[in-house]
Amino acid sequence: MITEDIANFIKYVKDIMSEDNVKKVEEILRNFSEDMRLNEDLGGLELKFKDLEERVSNTLSMLRRRFI
Amino acid sequence: MILKSIAIEGFKGISNRIELELSPKLTVFFGPVAYGKSSILEAILWCLSCNSLESGDWRKIQKIFEDIEIINLRKPKAEVKIEYEHNGNEYVMFAETKTEKGYGFKAYDSGIFKELSVGELEITPFVRVLTTAQIRKFEFSEDLEALNVVFGITFWKKLADSCDKLAETIHDKEREIIEKVISWKTELEKIYTGVLKRYEEIAEKIKAENISLENIKRNLKELTNEDIDQYSLDDLLSFVRQMTNPYHGKLSELEKEIRRRQNELEQLKIKCNEIESRIHKIKQTLNEIQPKLEELISQPSIEILENEVKKLEKTYRSIVEYITNLGEEKRNIESEKFRKNRELSSLRASYNRTLMLERELNTINAKLREFDDQDLDKKWEELKNKLSQLYEQKEQLEEKLGEESKIVEVIEQAIELMKDDVCIICGEKGGLTKAKERCEILKRKKEDDYKRLEEIKKEIEEHDKLLGSIEAQIKRRNELMNKAKAIQQSIDSELKRIGVNTLNELEEKINSIVDEINTLDDRISKINEEIKNKEGEKKEIYRKLREIRNKIFRVSSIRDEINSLLGKIGINAWNLSLNDLQLKINELKDELQSLESEREILHKKITEIEKSINSLKDKQRKLEIEENLFDGKKSELVRQISDLMEYEEYKEKIEELESVIDVLLQDFNKINQILREYEEKRLFYLMLSKTVKAFMSMLVRQKLDEFNELVNKFYRSLYEHPEFKEIRIKFDQRYRIAVIDSSGNEVGYEEILNTSARNAVRIAISSACSYYGLGRSEFNLLIIDEPQLYLDSKHKEKFIKDFLPLIYEKCQVILATADKEFWDYIKQYKPKEAKLYEIKSWSLKDGPMIEEVL
Numbered sequence: 001m002i003t004e005d006i007a008n009f010i011k012y013v014k015d016i017m018s019e020d021n022v023k024k025v026e027e028i029l030r031n032f033s034e035d036m037r038l039n040e041d042l043g044g045l046e047l048k049f050k051d052l053e054e055r056v057s058n059t060l061s062m063l064r065r066r067f068i
Numbered sequence: 069m070i071l072k073s074i075a076i077e078g079f080k081g082i083s084n085r086i087e088l089e090l091s092p093k094l095t096v097f098f099g100p101v102a103y104g105k106s107s108i109l110e111a112i113l114w115c116l117s118c119n120s121l122e123s124g125d126w127r128k129i130q131k132i133f134e135d136i137e138i139i140n141l142r143k144p145k146a147e148v149k150i151e152y153e154h155n156g157n158e159y160v161m162f163a164e165t166k167t168e169k170g171y172g173f174k175a176y177d178s179g180i181f182k183e184l185s186v187g188e189l190e191i192t193p194f195v196r197v198l199t200t201a202q203i204r205k206f207e208f209s210e211d212l213e214a215l216n217v218v219f220g221i222t223f224w225k226k227l228a229d230s231c232d233k234l235a236e237t238i239h240d241k242e243r244e245i246i247e248k249v250i251s252w253k254t255e256l257e258k259i260y261t262g263v264l265k266r267y268e269e270i271a272e273k274i275k276a277e278n279i280s281l282e283n284i285k286r287n288l289k290e291l292t293n294e295d296i297d298q299y300s301l302d303d304l305l306s307f308v309r310q311m312t313n314p315y316h317g318k319l320s321e322l323e324k325e326i327r328r329r330q331n332e333l334e335q336l337k338i339k340c341n342e343i344e345s346r347i348h349k350i351k352q353t354l355n356e357i358q359p360k361l362e363e364l365i366s367q368p369s370i371e372i373l374e375n376e377v378k379k380l381e382k383t384y385r386s387i388v389e390y391i392t393n394l395g396e397e398k399r400n401i402e403s404e405k406f407r408k409n410r411e412l413s414s415l416r417a418s419y420n421r422t423l424m425l426e427r428e429l430n431t432i433n434a435k436l437r438e439f440d441d442q443d444l445d446k447k448w449e450e451l452k453n454k455l456s457q458l459y460e461q462k463e464q465l466e467e468k469l470g471e472e473s474k475i476v477e478v479i480e481q482a483i484e485l486m487k488d489d490v491c492i493i494c495g496e497k498g499g500l501t502k503a504k505e506r507c508e509i510l511k512r513k514k515e516d517d518y519k520r521l522e523e524i525k526k527e528i529e530e531h532d533k534l535l536g537s538i539e540a541q542i543k544r545r546n547e548l549m550n551k552a553k554a555i556q557q558s559i560d561s562e563l564k565r566i567g568v569n570t571l572n573e574l575e576e577k578i579n580s581i582v583d584e585i586n587t588l589d590d591r592i593s594k595i596n597e598e599i600k601n602k603e604g605e606k607k608e609i610y611r612k613l614r615e616i617r618n619k620i621f622r623v624s625s626i627r628d629e630i631n632s633l634l635g636k637i638g639i640n641a642w643n644l645s646l647n648d649l650q651l652k653i654n655e656l657k658d659e660l661q662s663l664e665s666e667r668e669i670l671h672k673k674i675t676e677i678e679k680s681i682n683s684l685k686d687k688q689r690k691l692e693i694e695e696n697l698f699d700g701k702k703s704e705l706v707r708q709i710s711d712l713m714e715y716e717e718y719k720e721k722i723e724e725l726e727s728v729i730d731v732l733l734q735d736f737n738k739i740n741q742i743l744r745e746y747e748e749k750r751l752f753y754l755m756l757s758k759t760v761k762a763f764m765s766m767l768v769r770q771k772l773d774e775f776n777e778l779v780n781k782f783y784r785s786l787y788e789h790p791e792f793k794e795i796r797i798k799f800d801q802r803y804r805i806a807v808i809d810s811s812g813n814e815v816g817y818e819e820i821l822n823t824s825a826r827n828a829v830r831i832a833i834s835s836a837c838s839y840y841g842l843g844r845s846e847f848n849l850l851i852i853d854e855p856q857l858y859l860d861s862k863h864k865e866k867f868i869k870d871f872l873p874l875i876y877e878k879c880q881v882i883l884a885t886a887d888k889e890f891w892d893y894i895k896q897y898k899p900k901e902a903k904l905y906e907i908k909s910w911s912l913k914d915g916p917m918i919e920e921v922l
Contacts, residue, residue, distance in 0.1 A: 005220065009763050016759065021752060028756070032227060042238065042749065049245060049742050052735050056252055059732055067259050067721065 069181065070880055071112070071849065072151040072158065078143030078165075079114070080107035080136065083915040091903040093876040097884040097918075098891040099907025104916035105884035109851050112882065114138065115148035118163035118175040120182060126171040139165055142913065154179060212803035218837050219771045224764040231757035238750040242743055249739055256732060263725055267718035274715050279708045291701055301716070305709045311702055315695035322691065326684045333677045340670040343663050346637075350660045353633045357653060360626045364646065373620045380613045387606045391599055398595040405588040412581045418566055419574050425559045426571065432552040439545045444538055451535045458528045465521045472514045479507045768799045779836040785870040787828035787863055792820060795829055805829065824858040831855060835871075838879045848879040855883060856890040868893040895921070 006029055014022055070092045077085035081104040088108070097105045114133065121128055139146045149162040159179025166172035216222050273279075284304065285296055292311065299307060482503060489500040496502075568574045634641045634652065641649055776796050783795055792815070794808040805817045821829065831852065838850045856864050864887070875881055876899065885891055898904065904921040 005224075005767060008767075009224075009760075012763050013759055017755070021755075024752065025756060028227075032223075032230075042241075042746075045742055045745055045749075046241075049739065052739050052742070053248065056732060056735050056739075059728060059735075060252060060255055063256070063259050063725070063728065067263050067725065 069152055069154045072153055074108070074112060074115075074151075075147075075149040076108065076111045077147045078140045079111045079138065079146040079148055080104075080140060081910065081915060082107050082111065083140045083142045083913065086915065086918060088905065088918065089903060090880075090882065091901050092880055093899050094872065094902040095882045095905075096891075096894050096898075096902065097882075097905045097907065098894075098921075099886065099910075099916070101886050103886075103907040103910040105886070105907060106853050107916075109853050109882065109884055110136070111146075111148045112150065112851065114146075115150050115161060115163045115175075116181075118173045119161045119177045121175075126167075126173065129173060130171040133171075138171070140915070152179065152181070154181075212797070212805070214837070215768075215775075215797070215803055218775070218840055219768055221764050221767055224760050224767070228757045228760040228764065231753040231760065235750045235753040235757065238746050238753070242746050242750070245739060245743055245746075249736060252732075253736070256729065260725055260729065263718065263721050267715075267722050270711060270715045270718060274711060277708070277711075279712055281712070284705060284708055284712070287701070288705060291698070291705075301709055301713050305706065305713065308702060308705045308709065313695055313698045313702075315691050315698060319688065319691045319695060322684060322688050326681060326688065329677055329681045329684065333674060333681065336670055336674050336677065340667060340674065343667045343670065347660060347663050347667065349637050350656055350663070353637050354653070354656065354660075356633055357630050360630050361650070361653070364623065364626045364630070367619065367623050367626075370620055370623055373616050373623070377613060377616050377620070380609055380616070384606060384609045384613065387602055387609065391602045391606065394595050394599050394602070398592060398599070401588050401591050401595070405585055405592070408581055408585045408588065412578065412585065415566065415574065415578050415581065418562055419571070419578060422559055422562050422571055422574070425555050425562075429552055429555045429559070432548050432555070436545065436548050436552065439541070442541070444542050444545065448535065448538045448542065451531055451538065455528065455531045455535065458524055458531065462521065462524045462528065465517055465524065469514060469517050469521065472510055472517065476507055476510050476514065479503050479510070483507070765799065765801075772797055772799055775836060775840055778840055779832050782832035782835045782839075782871060782874065783828060785874055786832055786867055787825055788866070789821075789825055792825070795832070797833070805833075824860070824863065827858045828863070831871075835875050835879075839875060849882070850875060850879050851882045853884045854886065856885055856887045859890075861889060864890045865893050865897075868897045872897070873899070 010022070010026060010029070013025055017025065071090045073087065073089045075085060075087040076082045081102070086108075097108055099105055110133070114129075117129060117132055145165045147162065147164040149160065151158060151160050153159070157179070159177070159181070161175070161177040161179065161181055163173050163175045166174050216225055281301065285299070288294075288296055288304070288308065294307070296304065296307065483500065486500045486503070489498050563569060563571070563574065566574060566577075568577060630649070631641045637656075639652060639656070641652055644652065779797065780794055784793065791810055792807045793810065795817070796806045796808055796814075798804050798806050806814045807817050807820050809815055817826075817829075834852075835850060838848050855867060859867060868890070872881065883894075885894075894902075895904065905918050906921050907916045907918050909917045
């Protein structure tokens, strides 16, 4: 029954979403569990920001020491 | 999956173990209230719940069973075992309590129950013990949310919730990044602005003051002859800082010379002051000593004065001794006089007292003599006799009057009885007349006697009064006699105590003592006169003594003062004779002259040194001006070099800072790119959530159409309402129950349906849940406790006859009831496979006694 509903849902989203997003939805439905680990999807961005945050913080610390 | 049998021990009201087989279609327990029916139903639910949960989820058990005491009072733990069948195979599951409170549990399942798609039983409508309280729960939309499980949309709901949560998380992250970037940019701006401001300030200063390396070098050459053409700014700064002021050394030598002269001047002044002080002291001492010395010379010597004092003291002591002896004699006479005076006072007091007593005695005797003429005793005797006679007469008359009264009374009584003039006693003719005459005579006599008696009484009264008066006078006389006797005794006793016989003798004794006292007074007067004379002599000698002693004291004081004054200037004159003292004073005068000439010389020296110091100080002031000019030029050069160096430094800093900012701006652009990517993701999840919710609503509405048909089928089989024959569950974000009237209009559920109808609605929904679940689950069980509540006889029969067959055909049903009528209908309409149990009795010790009804 659930499988039938999922098939119906994918059919439903194909009418209103882009192809890329439909693929993404299919991926989510395949891997969905109760705690929905969608955070993994954000992990790359998080790491990129962390790197930049560290660089900016270090530069600002250096500027503080040097100029204040 | 079908439950085959159940074994229960120590659970709620069931203490001893019971084992019961269950029907695949319908099992019913009948028995009075509080006989353990509900305990059996709850035991089934408990065992199923424990086996659908992890053993650590005891809080969920606590939530399902709320305040129920799971363990029986007589047992240490509760145990439930269920045997079940699935796909032709048989399995066992059991549960037992682990803790005393009863919510902790151990469970075991040999089959696949946990893997069936029933989910967690606490929210599953497929398996449900519908006690009255739990049925009532369907009034709340939260309970209706269980339909999500029935319709299988829990997945979509969780998906939508997760998407919303994720979008929210991304939004939080975006906000966090933006806040950080703003804070970084603000800080960067602050740093750059700070550096730029300082750079502009210093540049403006350099321009305004025309500061340059060439100008500095030129100014420096004017101060020093060093070759500095090749020096950098750093070299120049250290060179200028190390430059020494040439005026320092000259000033230092000059200061040393001034200090040396000042010290010399100071020493001379100290010495001059010492001489001055010595001169002043000597002059002051000589001035003070001179008059004292003259006075000392004019007085006799202390030795002569002291001899005179000794003589006068001897005379003084002999007069004092004589006065003391006179005083002693005077005190003895005064003591004798005092004794005599006391004796005289005592005798005078006795004399006065005796005299007063004698006067009183004379007065009493005069009064007693008045009684002598009256002869009171004789009068009293006569009156006493007269009174005796009168009392005797009175008694005789009273007796006579009594007799006469009795006779008159008898005659009057007889007269009353006499009709004719005949005596009633003796029969004598004319008796009545005689009797009346006799009675009249007697009455007159009686009146006379009565008058006489009154006269006697009056006479007695008068004599009594007279007798009382005489007795009072006798009493008064006796009292006076006694008093006179007592006074005479007091007089005799007083005279005897003094040692005289009469008052005259006492008077003579008093006069003799008065004479003695007068003699003593004369003697005292003479002694007093003698003492007075001697006191005068004593006083005169004492005055002379004091005068000489004052002289001695004065001479000693003058000598002490002179010695003390000389001592203050360091001359010891305490043992010197008067001549030696005069020689010492002459020596002092010589010393004074010598000191005055030395002071003159010192004054000249001091004036010379002061002049030389003033000349040196003028020189020092000129050098200090030169020195300050040099230092000012040096400081100005240092400041100019420092400003120029700072300008160069800030120029470099600005260039460095701008290059760092370029790099940071690139990083900020990268962060903006990350933010755009986050936002894209957030929008995607929001869209997905919205889509899922729309799809879920569509799905629920489709499924509700089918479900509502089923609900109404059960509702109609349970209950017949004349107007409201249809109910409908609606969904608009949440579930709600609506009632449709015969015209197809929707009306309020709570307001329209009565308790029985509402009960039927809830059972219909619960049944529909279990029934609808058949296509989606492999385990369908409906357990209802007291389903007949609020149902009338007709609907009780309808429940058994029409409703139950619909449900137990596809779903295992277990019921419990205490209603006899409902039980009878069950027995009447039960299916062939049904298992019916009747609970006959219940006790705390043994639990329920159950019999199967065949």
